[in-house]
Amino acid sequence: MDTLNYINNGHGLASWLLTKDHKRIALLYLVSITFFFFLGGLFAFMIRLELLTPAGDVLTAENYNKMFTMHGVVMVFFFLIPSIPAVLGNFLIPIMIGAKDLAFPRLNLISWYIYVLGGIFTLVAALSGGVDTGWTFYTPYSTAAANSHVITAALGVFITGFSSILTGLNFIVTIHRMRAPGLTWFRLPLFVWAHYATSLVMILGTPVIAITVLLVAAERVLHMGIFDPALGGDPVLFQHLFWFYSHPAVYIMILPAMGVISEIVQAFARKNVFGYSFIAFSSLAIAIIGFLVWGHHIFVAGQSVYAGMLFSIISYIVAVPSAIKVFNWTATIYRGSISLDSPMLYAFGFLGLFTIGGLTGLFLAAMGLDIHMHDTYFVVAHFHYIMVGGAIMGYLGGLHYWWPKITGKLYSEPAAKLAAGLVFIGFNLTFFPQFLVGYLGMPRRYHMYPPEFQVFNVMSTLGATILSVGYLLPMFYFVHSIFRGKPSPADPWGAKGLEWEVPSPPPTENFAVTPIVTHGTHQYAPSKEVGVV
Amino acid sequence: MFTNFPFFPQQASAQAGQVDAIYFFMVAVTAFFSILIAGLVVYFAFKYRRRHRDEIGHAIHGSLALELLWTVIPFFITMVMFVWGAKVFFDMYRPPAGAMEIHVVGKQWMWKVQHMDGRREINELHVPVGRPVKLIMGSEDVLHSYYIPDFRVKADVIPGRYNVLWFTATRPGNYHLFCAEYCGTKHSGMIGTVTAMEPADFQAWLSGGRADESPVAAGEKLFADLTCNTCHLTDTQGRGPMLTNLFGKQVELQGGGTVTVDEAYIRESIVLPQAKVVAGFQPLMPTFQGLVTEEQLLQLIAYVRSLSQQGEAPGAAPQSPTMPQSSSRPVVEKK
Amino acid sequence: MSGHHVSHHVAPKSLYYLIFALLMIGTAVTVIVAYFDLGAFNNVVMLTIACTKALLVVLYFMHVRWGTRLTWVVAASGFVWLLIMFGFTLSDYLTRGWVGGTLR
Amino acid sequence: MSDGYPQAPSVGLPGRVSIQAPGNPHDEQSSAHPHHPKLQHHFDDMGQQAEASTLGMWVFLVTEIMFFGGLFLAYLVYRTQNPMAFQEASAHLSWKLGAFNTAVLIFSSLTMALAVRSAQTSESRGTQVFWLVTTMILGATFLGVKVIEYSEKFAHNNVPGPNFVWDGQYPAGAEIFYSLYFCMTGLHALHMVIGLGIMTVIAIMAWRRQFNTEYFTPVEITGLYWHFVDIVWIFLFPLLYLIGRHYGGH
Numbered sequence A: 001m002d003t004l005n006y007i008n009n010g011h012g013l014a015s016w017l018l019t020k021d022h023k024r025i026a027l028l029y030l031v032s033i034t035f036f037f038f039l040g041g042l043f044a045f046m047i048r049l050e051l052l053t054p055a056g057d058v059l060t061a062e063n064y065n066k067m068f069t070m071h072g073v074v075m076v077f078f079f080l081i082p083s084i085p086a087v088l089g090n091f092l093i094p095i096m097i098g099a100k101d102l103a104f105p106r107l108n109l110i111s112w113y114i115y116v117l118g119g120i121f122t123l124v125a126a127l128s129g130g131v132d133t134g135w136t137f138y139t140p141y142s143t144a145a146a147n148s149h150v151i152t153a154a155l156g157v158f159i160t161g162f163s164s165i166l167t168g169l170n171f172i173v174t175i176h177r178m179r180a181p182g183l184t185w186f187r188l189p190l191f192v193w194a195h196y197a198t199s200l201v202m203i204l205g206t207p208v209i210a211i212t213v214l215l216v217a218a219e220r221v222l223h224m225g226i227f228d229p230a231l232g233g234d235p236v237l238f239q240h241l242f243w244f245y246s247h248p249a250v251y252i253m254i255l256p257a258m259g260v261i262s263e264i265v266q267a268f269a270r271k272n273v274f275g276y277s278f279i280a281f282s283s284l285a286i287a288i289i290g291f292l293v294w295g296h297h298i299f300v301a302g303q304s305v306y307a308g309m310l311f312s313i314i315s316y317i318v319a320v321p322s323a324i325k326v327f328n329w330t331a332t333i334y335r336g337s338i339s340l341d342s343p344m345l346y347a348f349g350f351l352g353l354f355t356i357g358g359l360t361g362l363f364l365a366a367m368g369l370d371i372h373m374h375d376t377y378f379v380v381a382h383f384h385y386i387m388v389g390g391a392i393m394g395y396l397g398g399l400h401y402w403w404p405k406i407t408g409k410l411y412s413e414p415a416a417k418l419a420a421g422l423v424f425i426g427f428n429l430t431f432f433p434q435f436l437v438g439y440l441g442m443p444r445r446y447h448m449y450p451p452e453f454q455v456f457n458v459m460s461t462l463g464a465t466i467l468s469v470g471y472l473l474p475m476f477y478f479v480h481s482i483f484r485g486k487p488s489p490a491d492p493w494g495a496k497g498l499e500w501e502v503p504s505p506p507p508t509e510n511f512a513v514t515p516i517v518t519h520g521t522h523q524y525a526p527s528k529e530v531g532v533v
Numbered sequence B: 001m002f003t004n005f006p007f008f009p010q011q012a013s014a015q016a017g018q019v020d021a022i023y024f025f026m027v028a029v030t031a032f033f034s035i036l037i038a039g040l041v042v043y044f045a046f047k048y049r050r051r052h053r054d055e056i057g058h059a060i061h062g063s064l065a066l067e068l069l070w071t072v073i074p075f076f077i078t079m080v081m082f083v084w085g086a087k088v089f090f091d092m093y094r095p096p097a098g099a100m101e102i103h104v105v106g107k108q109w110m111w112k113v114q115h116m117d118g119r120r121e122i123n124e125l126h127v128p129v130g131r132p133v134k135l136i137m138g139s140e141d142v143l144h145s146y147y148i149p150d151f152r153v154k155a156d157v158i159p160g161r162y163n164v165l166w167f168t169a170t171r172p173g174n175y176h177l178f179c180a181e182y183c184g185t186k187h188s189g190m191i192g193t194v195t196a197m198e199p200a201d202f203q204a205w206l207s208g209g210r211a212d213e214s215p216v217a218a219g220e221k222l223f224a225d226l227t228c229n230t231c232h233l234t235d236t237q238g239r240g241p242m243l244t245n246l247f248g249k250q251v252e253l254q255g256g257g258t259v260t261v262d263e264a265y266i267r268e269s270i271v272l273p274q275a276k277v278v279a280g281f282q283p284l285m286p287t288f289q290g291l292v293t294e295e296q297l298l299q300l301i302a303y304v305r306s307l308s309q310q311g312e313a314p315g316a317a318p319q320s321p322t323m324p325q326s327s328s329r330p331v332v333e334k335k
Numbered sequence C: 001m002s003g004h005h006v007s008h009h010v011a012p013k014s015l016y017y018l019i020f021a022l023l024m025i026g027t028a029v030t031v032i033v034a035y036f037d038l039g040a041f042n043n044v045v046m047l048t049i050a051c052t053k054a055l056l057v058v059l060y061f062m063h064v065r066w067g068t069r070l071t072w073v074v075a076a077s078g079f080v081w082l083l084i085m086f087g088f089t090l091s092d093y094l095t096r097g098w099v100g101g102t103l104r
Numbered sequence D: 001m002s003d004g005y006p007q008a009p010s011v012g013l014p015g016r017v018s019i020q021a022p023g024n025p026h027d028e029q030s031s032a033h034p035h036h037p038k039l040q041h042h043f044d045d046m047g048q049q050a051e052a053s054t055l056g057m058w059v060f061l062v063t064e065i066m067f068f069g070g071l072f073l074a075y076l077v078y079r080t081q082n083p084m085a086f087q088e089a090s091a092h093l094s095w096k097l098g099a100f101n102t103a104v105l106i107f108s109s110l111t112m113a114l115a116v117r118s119a120q121t122s123e124s125r126g127t128q129v130f131w132l133v134t135t136m137i138l139g140a141t142f143l144g145v146k147v148i149e150y151s152e153k154f155a156h157n158n159v160p161g162p163n164f165v166w167d168g169q170y171p172a173g174a175e176i177f178y179s180l181y182f183c184m185t186g187l188h189a190l191h192m193v194i195g196l197g198i199m200t201v202i203a204i205m206a207w208r209r210q211f212n213t214e215y216f217t218p219v220e221i222t223g224l225y226w227h228f229v230d231i232v233w234i235f236l237f238p239l240l241y242l243i244g245r246h247y248g249g250h
């Protein structure tokens, strides 16, 4: 150990578990999130195993229902929502804005503990028998009919919600108050913009799911009449409250990934982004307009047709900023100096798969079409294309891109390329058939299905097997790199950005002296606009 | 093993074509943009690949004209999608006048059906082709959703409320019926078959089985058994309002406001009588919640409705222009 | 970044007493109004007074009156978002009966 | 190179960090203005620290608004669906106790504001603690009254649940009203209890002379929190206690 950095600055478990260093907290998150990803993946694998044959022969119906519920809950609340913000955002935002830490380091550590506590509740729910309500917890099933561990799981969601709120709060204050001198808003890396937008959604949306879940608990435990029609309540009100959070939450999942892609595309095309301000503002637009579309989940749930039209048209409007981003990224590659290192492969994967996922969202936002597609595998395919094909590609791309910075070690690039290829192929094989079987009418959350849907399901299960190999591979070469990898220079990619100017891994204080920033990120070539953007 | 695997669902209802038309439009747009983006990415990645280590890209900061272009074009495309989707939804939302009514009750985990002449079925539904069919659906426990993929129709069934689904079958045959809203353990077993038949076959089928009492007759009996008739007399002497010729009318409520008498309102009057009290009456009526099942409610409603315009279906919504069949085929009169 | 200075506005005590008095009067008016039948206006009046009281607290007791523009924006955004949630949800509830012929 | 990692390009712009005084660690550099003992290491100065804290509190209050907002939305929807029932159920609450509590809370907001002011103007620790403790006493009074109201409801079995009893005309709607009543006032009361806990700590800190013109952020953000709790009640009072008083009036 030659130089002092955040990893070797302090040893022993306590120095990690009580750390207030944002970089160490990011690693704590990395470990716990990886655990939940593989747990969720295990549930997914059980789902796919069951669906190999039309008859429900691997799992009982009850267990199958628990599988997809736990899969959804774990993947959404314990993996994807915290993934990029809590790991990469936590690690990078202070460095990218030239600060020593987030504004509230202790709060940051507390959010991790809250997250773990929520996770424990969910694990307890899973181990003591599971929940079978679906990740959507729809009433009155969840409050009056289900006899599984709804309360434990709901509390787990409630608790992690606060972790998310505190992370968002910390980011907002940090970005407003801790920027280095000269780092104006329009010199911020787009990654930071994306996280700013994400944080807005976190703080404005998450409290609503918290209160909703609390009301579900009150109704279930105390039999207070709130959503159950037998007690005079209205189940559709639950759906409004749930989606008021959960639609914006899908942008919590995709916006950070978009931030990652903005960085990667610039770094590996050695070129500043095409249309910085369009990308920056489209993040904000997605965050804000994304709050106004939640009703597209309940077109056929008894919502008024006029409200449905309102939600439908705004769903289309919110697609436009996403389109802008995709076109701008594509334009960024134009006349770049492109190297196909593994992060860039993930970024390309993101571009293609997010486009398909997003465009199939437009199918669902068409009210007349959604009548047929709602709650079929078409929806399942849509959101996996965005969440797995988009968000996870972004997460993995970011992890590969910043891994040398985080650990100070270089991983094996050929292995990484192989993994990227496997993920891409496995993914498409898993989820493309689901579009077809969805339009044929196969409903989701089905333990058994008519035999004519089997071909598609076999393909899907096959793809999921390839996909899991693709996901397991990085575990090996990442861990290998920590012990055997070559040390990384400060800037292994030849990228531009404050994070590449500090050593790899960075020292605890990030910067010996607060830097003074004179122009925007990723300015590779001199140009008259430099510094203005 | 894999003998029968279709790639596209059958078009077995009058609506199916409309829905599929949007679908194909969407597929075309998706294919166009996906191929465009993927093609450009691959082409650029090859064309501008890094040729030596220290190479950097061109500093291009953007182009307002281009960016506006790809803001405006997607915007207009999506507006087409919106208008088209909303129009189809509206058509599928409003049942045409004169549709044949069938009562459907969902419960964990079966679909109970009763035809207007009393014939019952479970997990099956027999309908004639060429005639609009309107399902009036309620739930006894949790949310369900009635879904016939080959007809492209689906609607959630909500406890405490009625929801309506309508379609016109166009092709005789057997079609899948699914419950599409997760409702517990045997959600995937809450399935069945919809059988569309030629009108003559349908008539034969109707008269073939052992028909129960019609819902109206059953409702009349219930009306007496539950002692409704002690308050709701056929003249104005009763403690409750007269129910004759009530359906479809506007009723003045105590505390201001009016309400149109439809199925939902009658249902509410029976299970939550105090929620809306008719002007000029005391809120005397007891609740019958828990005393009547969802099916019996439907029967009571059918009876109350029969006290009004005999045989006419409610809600004289304009005939949907998308329903040429309903006029070209003889409409079977309800008994 | 707005200069790093502690915001040092010290409001005179008399102002706080004035606000307190206004809040008390508002409460009294609300209670009195509740006893007159103004039809729908009862609710309008009561909610207007409640909003005014809340505004007074936010502006003076919570010092937003002298706060940075960012504080204004943050404080306002909470209420704006609340209205969005109310408005869009009610867009469903208030229009459910509009289409004839269905029971939704 | 064999790993496929490129070297940093030799062209392009230099890094954008301009090191002002190379090798001059931050701590020495700031000797110009001496460190306040309360300054945390990652902030540049007290002003930045204070601004971050108040902004953080405001952002937190926004989340609180949305948290209570869900309940207010449920209230709004059910109120439009069961107007008569809500009037009837609301009439069974004692508006006098409600109005008294409103006055108490507003008064406590005043004393809280004065507590912040006394810290802000470096008044004596006695004054600071006096205002804080007065605020706490008022808060406790509010909670005491709430206990009276709750126990009255429990005594009459007006608490939603399997044992709910309602002898009015609208038992179903009344039960929903009381579900919301208990959720809303219960969460509000919980916030007050938390507020009292925080204020205990603050009062002790004040007694230890920790607050003055230079540093009073903890008092300030506690004040923000307390005023927010007051605002919630300002809405709860008319919505729960006063709606439709004139109807079937007393």
Ligand code: HEA
Binding pocket: A136, A250, A251, A253, A254, A296, A297, A315, A316, A318, A319, A320, A322, A323, A324, A326, A327, A354, A355, A356, A357, A358, A359, A361, A362, A364, A365, A366, A370, A373, A374, A375, A379, A382, A383, A386, A387, A391, B029, B033, B037, B073, B074, B075, B077, B078
């Ligand atoms: C990260 C997650 C994520 C994201 C980003 C999105 C993004 C979008 N989603 Fe998706 N969605 C989910 C996750 C996500 N969704 C989940 C989890 C569900 C199911 C929940 C459940 O029930 O369990 C769901 C369900 C869902 C439904 C409900 C379906 C149903 O249950 O019946 C709808 C309906 O409108 C919808 C629409 C959209 C739209 C319009 C977008 C848009 O934002 C997409 C915008 C992107 C693009 C449009 C692509 C880029 C554009 C171009 C390359 C250019 C060409 C563009 C044009 C011509 C416009 N989604």
Ligand code: HEA
Binding pocket: A037, A038, A039, A040, A041, A042, A044, A045, A047, A048, A068, A069, A071, A072, A073, A075, A076, A079, A080, A133, A134, A135, A136, A380, A384, A387, A388, A392, A430, A443, A444, A445, A446, A447, A460, A464, A467, A468, A469, A471, A472
């Ligand atoms: C971030 C979100 C996320 C992610 C990453 C995934 C990832 C995957 N999902 Fe998931 N999914 C959801 C979110 C997500 N899903 C949600 C919200 C639902 C709805 C739930 C509901 O209806 O309530 C859903 C539902 C859902 C269904 C529908 C179930 C149903 O409706 O009946 C299916 C079916 O195929 C599925 C499959 C998969 C697969 C194959 C993956 C794969 O990408 C996973 C691949 C990863 C691994 C496989 C892990 C790595 C490997 C191992 C740990 C080794 C495992 C051991 C062996 C192979 C022996 N998912």
Ligand code: CUA
Binding pocket: B106, B108, B109, B143, B144, B145, B179, B180, B181, B182, B183, B184, B187, B188, B190
């Ligand atoms: Cu009934 Cu699913």
Ligand SMILES: [Cu+2]
Binding pocket: A246, A247, A250, A293, A294, A296, A297
């Ligand atoms: Cu959505």
